[in-house]
Amino acid sequence: MATLATVRAQLETVYRQESRRILATLIRLLGDFDLAEEAMHEAFFIAVERWQRDGIPASPRAWLVSTGRFKAIDSLRRRARFDRSQAQLVQALESLEEAQVNDEELEDDRLRLIFTCCHPALAADAQVPLTLREVCDLTTEEIARAFLQSPATIAQRIVRAKAKIRDARIPYQVPSLAELPERLDSVLRVIYLVFNEGYSASSGESLMRHDLSDEAIRLGRLLQQLLPDPEVLGLLALMLLQASRQQARSDAQGELVLLDEQDRRLWNRELIAEGCQLVQQALRSQQFGVYSLQAAIAAVHAQAASAEDTDWAEIVGLYDVLWQRWPSPVVELNRAAALARRDGAQAGLAAVEAILARGQLQDYHLAHSARAELCRQLGLLGQAREAYCRALELTRQGPERRFIERRLSEL
Amino acid sequence: MKYLCLVYCDESLLHSLPESPADAECMAYAESIQGSGRMLAAEALKPVQTATTVRVRGGQMSLTDGPFAETKEQLAGFYLVDARDLNEALNIARGIPAARVGSVEVRPIRELQP
Numbered sequence: 001m002a003t004l005a006t007v008r009a010q011l012e013t014v015y016r017q018e019s020r021r022i023l024a025t026l027i028r029l030l031g032d033f034d035l036a037e038e039a040m041h042e043a044f045f046i047a048v049e050r051w052q053r054d055g056i057p058a059s060p061r062a063w064l065v066s067t068g069r070f071k072a073i074d075s076l077r078r079r080a081r082f083d084r085s086q087a088q089l090v091q092a093l094e095s096l097e098e099a100q101v102n103d104e105e106l107e108d109d110r111l112r113l114i115f116t117c118c119h120p121a122l123a124a125d126a127q128v129p130l131t132l133r134e135v136c137d138l139t140t141e142e143i144a145r146a147f148l149q150s151p152a153t154i155a156q157r158i159v160r161a162k163a164k165i166r167d168a169r170i171p172y173q174v175p176s177l178a179e180l181p182e183r184l185d186s187v188l189r190v191i192y193l194v195f196n197e198g199y200s201a202s203s204g205e206s207l208m209r210h211d212l213s214d215e216a217i218r219l220g221r222l223l224q225q226l227l228p229d230p231e232v233l234g235l236l237a238l239m240l241l242q243a244s245r246q247q248a249r250s251d252a253q254g255e256l257v258l259l260d261e262q263d264r265r266l267w268n269r270e271l272i273a274e275g276c277q278l279v280q281q282a283l284r285s286q287q288f289g290v291y292s293l294q295a296a297i298a299a300v301h302a303q304a305a306s307a308e309d310t311d312w313a314e315i316v317g318l319y320d321v322l323w324q325r326w327p328s329p330v331v332e333l334n335r336a337a338a339l340a341r342r343d344g345a346q347a348g349l350a351a352v353e354a355i356l357a358r359g360q361l362q363d364y365h366l367a368h369s370a371r372a373e374l375c376r377q378l379g380l381l382g383q384a385r386e387a388y389c390r391a392l393e394l395t396r397q398g399p400e401r402r403f404i405e406r407r408l409s410e411l
Numbered sequence: 412m413k414y415l416c417l418v419y420c421d422e423s424l425l426h427s428l429p430e431s432p433a434d435a436e437c438m439a440y441a442e443s444i445q446g447s448g449r450m451l452a453a454e455a456l457k458p459v460q461t462a463t464t465v466r467v468r469g470g471q472m473s474l475t476d477g478p479f480a481e482t483k484e485q486l487a488g489f490y491l492v493d494a495r496d497l498n499e500a501l502n503i504a505r506g507i508p509a510a511r512v513g514s515v516e517v518r519p520i521r522e523l524q525p
Contacts, residue, residue, distance in 0.1 A: 121497060168519045169412050171496035179498075 007051045011044060014060045019044075020137055024109035025065050028172055030072050033134065033162045038075075043068035110135065111222060112172050117161075118186040119170050126161035129154050131190045132197070136215055142197075145396075180227055188235050188291060191219050195239045199246075213243055230285040234292030237278035241298035244271035256403040260307040272302045293322040312342040329360040333367055340374055349374040365394035369404065381411050413451065413520035414500035416490040420513025422458050425487055432508030440508055444492065449503060455488040484513060491520075 002010075019040065026036035043064045050067075057063040117131040132138040140158070144151040164170065175183045198212025220236040248262035257263075279299045282292035297318045304310035319335035332355055340348020352371045361367035372387035385408065392404045425431060437455065444450045459478045466473050478485065487509060494500040497517070504515040 121501070168517075169496045171498050173498075175498075 002052055002055055004048075004052060007048055007056065010051070010056055010060065011047055014064070015044060018061045018064075020113075020135055021110060022061060022064050022068065023134065024113040026068050026072070027113060028109050029065075029069050031172070032166060035072055035076075036068075039068035039072035040064070042071045046071070108174065110219070111174050111226065114187060114190070114219065115174050115183060116165060116170060116172050118183070118190050119165075120183065120186060121168065121170055122161045122164060123157065124186075126157040127186055128190050128193050130158050130161045132194060133158055135219075136194055136197075136212060138197070138212075174226070181229065184223075184227065184229060184231070187223070188231060191216050191223070192235060192239070192291070194219070195242075199242060213239070213246075217243065230282040230287045231289045231291050233278045233282040234288055234290075234295045237275045237282065237295035238291055238298055240271045240275035240278070241295060241302050244268040244275065244302060250399060254399060256399040259301065264306065267302065272299075275299060276302065290322060290326045293318055293325065297322070307341075310341070312338055316342050329355050329358075330364070333361060333364075333370060337370055345374045345377040349378065363394060365391045365400070368394065372407070376407070376411065385411055412496065412500075413491065413493050414497075414503075415518050415520060416492065416500070416504045416507065417486060417516040417518065418488040418490075418507060418509045418513060419482075419484040419516065420487045420509055421483060422485050422487065425509070425512060428512050430511040432511065436508045440506060441490075444490065444503060444506075449492045449494055449499070451491040451493055453488070453490040456486060459485045487513065 022043075023036055023040050026039050027033055030036045030039060046067055047060075047064065051057070114131060114135050117134055118127045122130065129140075129143045132143050133140065140151045140155045144154045174180075195213050195216035198214070198216060217236070217239050220232070220239055223232045224236055244267050245259070245262060247268065248264065248266035249257060251257055275295065276299045279292065279295045282288045283296060297315055300311055300315050300318070315338045316335060319331060319338055323331050323335060333352065336348050336351035336355070339351055349371065352367065352374060355361055356367060356371065368387045368391035372384045372391060375381075375384035375387060388404050388408045388411075392401060392408070395401055395404065434455075441450070441453045444453070462476075462478045464475045464477065464479050466475075490503065490507065492500060492503050494503065497519075500517050500519075504510065504517050507515055509515070
């Protein structure tokens with residue numbers, strides 16, 4: 001026997017920690033995303049009553065998987081009475097072995113799920129939302145905010161992608177070793193987007209959503225075990241090094257603290273050590289790519305005792321190499337900020353203004369913030385004010401907004 | 412599951428590019444798929460100027476010369492295969508020699524509901 005309150009609390013914890021693993025396994029067992037989702041919710045619903053009567057099972061996860069599977073077969077069997085095409089499916093499901101729910105299998109299921117959600121036969125603009133929805137349990141609204149789209153658009157992409165997985169029979173499996181490298185790029189991109197969604201939530205009050213970042217790091221570690229490709233190591237290193245600053249990134253009031261002003265004693269040395277070691281390993285392979293290079297830049301920051309002690313020449317050099325591989329204006333903006341440290345604010349401002357003059361990053365608040373900061377340093381207060389105002393219009397994160405407002409009031 | 416791999420190519424270039432496959436290569440590939448047990452049918456088509464399009468409206472048949480639509484790339488051939496899943500079908504499609512000069516559209520077959 002267990003009280004309703006105990007059961008509820010336990011189920012909430014299980015849902016938070018295990019629902020994606022349970023879903024991933026149910027998708028494998030049932031072969032259908034929607035059926036699996038329905039089955040999982042039904043299992044949680046049944047658990048409320050059953051666990052009160054019988055007590056909380058030794059392995060809640062296994063119980064929920066097996067209950068979900070039985071409920072799904074049950075409801076399919078009922079439907080099969082009216083629809084003969086379902087009968088075959090029921091038979092196939094019943095002939096499956098009893099749900100395998102050992103931990104290793106479950107981890108594989110999550111990897112299967114992520115490779116399926118990132119399958120290149122799915123539209124590129126559907127892969128990330130689908131992964132965030134299915135693997136990370138973000139709501140459609142959260143995904144929509146992160147990608148500046150309407151929830152209806154995101155929902156439609158997810159529905160279409162799921163329909164294609166089902167109708168074209170995109171397999172639920174980890175690709176073979178031969179296929180893995182070409183399938184990996186989209187997976188890495190998706191994981192990093194998940195990390196960033198956790199690291200700097202796209203809007204609202206919470207500057208960091210640790211659980212999402214942890215989720216991305218966990219997925220990164222899982223991939224590292226499966227395929228120690230240099231870029232997998234590079235991405236994991238990048239995430240660890242960024243996460244190492246989590247404590248220092250906001251102050252006691254939850255306000256944003258810039259890298260230069262962070263109390264470096266708060267940086268997590270364990271994560272830095274692990275991140276730096278992974279960067280070394282990735283760079284030694286000579287087959288590194290854009291993630292390893294970004295991690296290398298983060299490692300230079302992590303190893304400096306202060307902003308003044310940072311090897312800015314090394315950082316500008318790394319950005320040059322990065323820009324050759326990935327000629328994006330955001331890389332150029334970051335390079336401009338490093339350039340300002342190496343060669344002075346005037347040089348940095350010229351580089352930022354060159355990007356904006358080309359019409360790029362006009363709607364990117366950090367471009368305007370960077371311009372404002374450099375103008376401020378150069379005593380160009382009017383231009384600084386104008387640029388901060390533009391940045392303010394473009395950002396929706398509470399802490400970032402207040403940071404800009406503080407800067408504005410200090411001008 | 413059955414998949415139809417539709418091979419599209421600009422007919423004027425199909426046989427004239429450095430990458431263009433010779434018939435012998437196409438034949439060899441078709442035989443290798445046949446050997447794997449996945450092949451249901453595969454054929455190459457004559458050019459679209461040999462095509463005739465049939466329509467029936469209100470019981471009346473009309474014929475037009477040419478393909479159903481003028482497109483930049485034309486249907487040049489097809490493979491009908493029985494594959495375990497989309498990955499296997501895509502692997503067959505990527506090996507079709509004409510994929511080097513054209514495009515292969517892979518479509519799952521819909522089973523008719525009696």
